[in-house]
Amino acid sequence: MAKIDDIMKMTGFSRTAVSKALNDKDDISEATKKIIRDAARELNYIPNINARNLRSKNNNVIALIISSPSAESEKTNTLYPLLMGVNKAMAAQQYELALYIIDSKDQAAKSYVAFCRERNVKGAILVGIKTDDDYIKQLKNSEIPYVLIDVDIRGTDHMNVVKIDDVTAAFEATEHLIDHNHKNIAFINGGKTATVAIDRWEGYQKALAEHGLPLQHDYVKIADFSEEKAYAVTKALFKQHPELTAVFCASDLMALGTMKALDDLELDVPRDVSVVGFDDIPLASYVKPALTTINQSFFEKGNKAADLIASLLKESQDKKIITLPHKLMRRNSVAHNKRSA
Amino acid sequence: MAKIDDIMKMTGFSRTAVSKALNDKDDISEATKKIIRDAARELNYIPNINARNLRSKNNNVIALIISSPSAESEKTNTLYPLLMGVNKAMAAQQYELALYIIDSKDQAAKSYVAFCRERNVKGAILVGIKTDDDYIKQLKNSEIPYVLIDVDIRGTDHMNVVKIDDVTAAFEATEHLIDHNHKNIAFINGGKTATVAIDRWEGYQKALAEHGLPLQHDYVKIADFSEEKAYAVTKALFKQHPELTAVFCASDLMALGTMKALDDLELDVPRDVSVVGFDDIPLASYVKPALTTINQSFFEKGNKAADLIASLLKESQDKKIITLPHKLMRRNSVAHNKRSA
DNA sequence: AGACAATGGCCAAGATCGATGACATCATGA
DNA sequence: TCATGATGTCATCGATCTTGGCCATTGTCT
Structure with missing residues (x-):
């Protein structure tokens, strides 16, 4: 050596x-x-990178903190392209990547700040964080610049965020159903604390309001982004409310659960009930009927987040919110509603 | 600070x-x-981890080297669970993870050894390597202990490897088709250089031989683990050989391409043609008909590989090959062949 | 034109980053 | 007196950074 x-x-x-x-x-x-x-x-x-980083504090290490990846992420596969996006930008700019995956169940896990400080991390990208997460507090007190993915903490807009316009996307998804003459549209959301869940919920409401449709709280359920829960919720929902003709699910995985439930209830998608998902995971285009959903690029999210943190480190600048494009993918899970209201 | x-x-x-x-x-x-x-x-x-690692050479850094991830990996999603498996074992044993993703197109990429040496990496896990890869040479010359995933370089058995028994698995997959009275069975393989491709090819041959079926080289094609290529290959294959009643694909993604091609050829799966895949990716159980395939756990592969490298670092020991279990998942893409030979 | 200061290119010496390890030291109690 | 336990001293890991020295070139002034 x-x-x-x-x-x-x-x-x-x-x-x-x-x-x-x-x-x-x-x-x-x-x-x-x-x-x-x-x-x-x-x-x-x-x-020797240790010696170098010790001496010159100009070490170029950026951390990617993945918080509480659920069992679902194996199926949704959103984190992998995101990681690739981050990695590509980092490699191009000569940054090192420190990966920190936090298992939410692991209480003994080091804090985000401890992880970053002990290896002299210069900036961090955080993904999977929830608005009620303990990490939010740590973030505010830390001097380490960070970029959040998909989180936009209401009230405190002094953060760097990469996201899509979830409100508009959910609005468009709901409107797409309304345009197909659906009036009784259920909404199965992921949770109450994730920003994306809050935003999509807002988009759903806006679409109904704008088209003069009443908001029925009975039509709105929470399924924790879980396929199984969405399955159960959908079954209950349609037994109680046979007047429903469409469902908007805040994630594709939940939409899959919903479709399975509808199948078991002998309701045909899209003839009897239309379904719209969110994310456009690979599965969405393979199931039958192919799922109409909102496409977004997780690779881009990671890539842009890495670029943003890199530029933040080069020159201090105002907090920035980068909004990436999304796109409604019209496939085969939505049809015109022929039932009379 | x-x-x-x-x-x-x-x-x-x-x-x-x-x-x-x-x-x-x-x-x-x-x-x-x-x-x-x-x-x-x-x-x-x-x-300060840099100071510590500089001074005490006992730094616990293990690298995970992911070589040439294809565009397919976004759909197959095998690398993400593998990463989680590695991460879990590392976290449990207080190792740090250095992730290095090599884009095969990037010529300027640092060598594996340079990456490891500059950050004092103590051991490495390599995944996605091919038998004709340049890395093999680097490996042999390096003093860094390493574990290969899914690679078992013929001839040089002095390596640590975590894999499944691809030969037996492919044998079982093929035999499963034979058991359903199929006699003209195509094999669509991924390549010629990946160990898994070589092994699965061997398994296919063995099964035919054991059941007294002739090996028809015309029935064997290569599709580079790509869905699109498998689609094209299948179309050509069945136009030329309508006598085929079954296909064994060396990956699920290729099986999906095959199924799409058969659909376009108006051949029904499984009524007209049976299909077996390999890997059991999430998609496999969602498509219709659900794909019969070989299940293996990528999480386990990563997990066991990390455990192995950790134990290697604690005490030097003989080279080890860990073979993980696999399982034939019988789903709906295989049916009894009723055509007379 | 000659002298002298000022500039700038090129390199060396030594301090330094923040921790750990080997060895010395200093009390104790046996 | 001699282990033994508990701390302190100092060097060290391998790089970078600060400072400063040397020499050649240029500019300025008499």
């Missing part, structure tokens, strides 16, 4: 000269740079 | 005493340990 002293001995230059030459500083002549570089190559020199 | 000197000044003990107390060494009295720990808490002390 060659170190800088070895190549210093070999070339006769000082430690400093070697270091500077290898880092391509401009107060070393090209001639000696070449000598030093050649020696380094010959000795198979690789800098 | 409190450092050890701050708590040394605060408590009056020496730097060493503080360090030892915080690391719970046994030559510090409990009384002073308590004093020092309290002070540390009060100062919100967090050790």
Whole structure:
């Protein structure tokens, strides 16, 4: 394991000269740079990142904190493209990635801030956080710049966020159903605390209101983004409210649960009931009928978040909210409602 | 950012005493340990991992090297559970995870060894490597212990590997079709260089041989683990060989492409043609008909690989090959063949 | 034109980052 | 007196940073 002293001995230059030459500083002549570089190559020199980061606090490590990944994430597969997006941006900008996956059940888990501080993390990207999460407090007190994905904490808008316009997306999804003559539209939401859940709930309400449709609280259920719960909720819902002709689910996975429940109830999708999902996970286009849903790119989310944190580190700037595009994917789970109101 | 000197000044003990107390060494009295720990808490002390790792070479960093993830991986979603498996084992054993994703198209990518050496990585887990990969050479020359996932380089059995028994699994898959009276069974493989492809090809041949079925080289195609290519290959195959009644695909994604092609050819699965896949990705159980396939746990693969590398670091031991279980999932894409041979 | 200061390119020496490890030291009790 | 336990001293890991020295070139002034 060659170190800088070895190549210093070999070339006769000082430690400093070697270091500077290898880092391509401009107060070393090209001639000696070449000598030093050649020696380094010959000795198979690789800098020790610990020593470097210890000395120069300019270490370029950015943390990706993934909070409480549910069992569902194996099926939804949103985190993987997100990770790829982050990784690509980081690699392009010479940042190191420190990955920290927090199992919500693990009480002994180190705090986010401890993780970042002990390895001198310069910035962090947080994903999967909830508005009532304990981490929010830690964040505010920490001096580490961070970017949140999909979280936009109401009231405190002094944060960097990458998200889509969930309100509008949910509005469009609901409106899509209304446009197909549906009047009794159920809404199965993921929760109450996740920002995306709050936003989608708002979009649903807006769409109803704008089209003069009454908001029936009985039509709104929570299924914790779980396929199984959505299945159960849907069954109960349609037994009690056979007048329903459409369901908007705040996630594709829940939509799958809903479709399965409808199938078991011998209600045909889309002939009897129309379904719209959210996320456009790979599964959405493969099931039959193919699920109409809101597409968003998790790769882009990760990528943009990494770019944002990188630019934040280069120059301090105002807090920023990046809104990525979404798109309604019209597939085969929505049909025109022929039932009379 | 409190450092050890701050708590040394605060408590009056020496730097060493503080360090030892915080690391719970046994030559510090409990009384002073308590004093020092309290002070540390009060100062919100967090050790600097760079300094620690620089000084004590006992840094517990294990790298997970993901090589050339294809675009397919977003759909197959095998890498994410694998990562979770690795992460869980690492967290349990107090290892740090350094993630290195190599984009095969990126020529400028640092070498695996450089990545590991510069951050003092103690061991590595490699996934997605091919037998003709350049990394193989790097591996042999490196002193860093490593575990390969799904790779078992023929001839050089001096490696640590975590895998399933792909030969037997493919054998069972093929035999499953034979048991359903299929005699003309196509095999769509992923490639020629991936170990899993080689093994599955062997399993297919074995099953035919054992049941006295001739091996028709025309029935065997390569589709690079790609859904689109499998689609194209299947179309060509069945136009040329209408006598085929079954297809064994070396991956689920290819099986999906095959099923789509059969659909376009107006051949019903499983009535006209039976299909068996491999991997049991989430999609497999959602498509219609649900895909009969070989289940394996990628979470377990990652988990066991991490355990193995950890035990390797604790005590040097002989090279080990861990074979994980697999299971044939009988679903709805296979039916009894009624056509006469 | 010659002298002298000022500038700037190139490199060296030594301090330094924050922790740990080897060894010395200093009380004790046996 | 000699282990033994509890702390302190100092060097050390491998790099970067600060400071400053040397030499050659340029500009300015007499």
